[in-house]
Amino acid sequence: MDIVSHALIGAAISSATHQTAATTRWLILYSAFPDLVQIPLYVLIGFKKKRLLCIPKDSDWHNAPISDTQRKILYDFPHSLIFVFLVGLPFATFLRLPLIVLAGYGIHILIDTLTHSGEWSIKPFYPLGKRISGFTNAWGWPWKYLIASWTILGALAILLNISRL
Numbered sequence: 001m002d003i004v005s006h007a008l009i010g011a012a013i014s015s016a017t018h019q020t021a022a023t024t025r026w027l028i029l030y031s032a033f034p035d036l037v038q039i040p041l042y043v044l045i046g047f048k049k050k051r052l053l054c055i056p057k058d059s060d061w062h063n064a065p066i067s068d069t070q071r072k073i074l075y076d077f078p079h080s081l082i083f084v085f086l087v088g089l090p091f092a093t094f095l096r097l098p099l100i101v102l103a104g105y106g107i108h109i110l111i112d113t114l115t116h117s118g119e120w121s122i123k124p125f126y127p128l129g130k131r132i133s134g135f136t137n138a139w140g141w142p143w144k145y146l147i148a149s150w151t152i153l154g155a156l157a158i159l160l161n162i163s164r165l
Contacts, residue, residue, distance in 0.1 A: 001108075001115045001138045002146060003035040008153035009111065010104040015160035017100060026097050030088065031104035034078040034112070041066065041074040058140045061120065072126075079109055080126035115139070 010031025014024040029036075046054035048065040077083050084105050092101055113122040115138035121131040141149070 001111050002141075002149075003032050004146070005138075005149050005153055006035060006108050006111070007032045008150060008157055009107060011157040012153060012160055013100070013104055013107065015157050019098070019100065023098050023100065026092075026101045027104045030092075030101040031108050033088075033105060034083075034108050037078045038074050041070060044070065061140065063119070075120075076123050076126045079112060079122050079124070081106070081109060081124050082126060082128075084109070 007028050010028040014027045043054045045064050046056040049060045114134045117133045121133040123131045
């Protein structure tokens with residue numbers, strides 16, 4: 001799934017669980033975080049493919065020209081449940097955040113496990129275990145499908161927020 005969808009899912013979780021504005025911001029951030037740390041990977045792929053402003057096309061992600069180390073640090077590790085416990089939980093505890101923010105992170109990993117296949121499948125227990133291939137590559141959908149997804153997820157977050165009034 002894409003970063004905007006993950007952020008909207010975080011907003012929907014917040015609405016459904018009646019969180020404060022501050023918790024909502026953290027929940028959205030935690031929901032998107034595994035993809036936010038990929039920004040250097042995004043730029044690197046665009047640079048290696050010689051794209052304008054280093055912005056890669058969706059097709060550039062297939063057989064991406066990155067090293068195994070870059071992939072492990074910027075993709076596999078942040079997309080693992082081990083990262084949640086080694087980094088996410090201590091950070092949330094240090095900042096005294098409600099632990100609901102970890103649900104956003106966990107749901108990100110769950111959804112990506114279902115929606116990433118092939119070379120970008122998820123290894124949820126990295127560095128242990130194996131990759132789990134999902135049923136689609138929703139992150140590579142054409143813009144019209146992404147916009148439809150964002151509309152549905154945004155409407156869901158709004159409806160859940162309205163229902164608590």
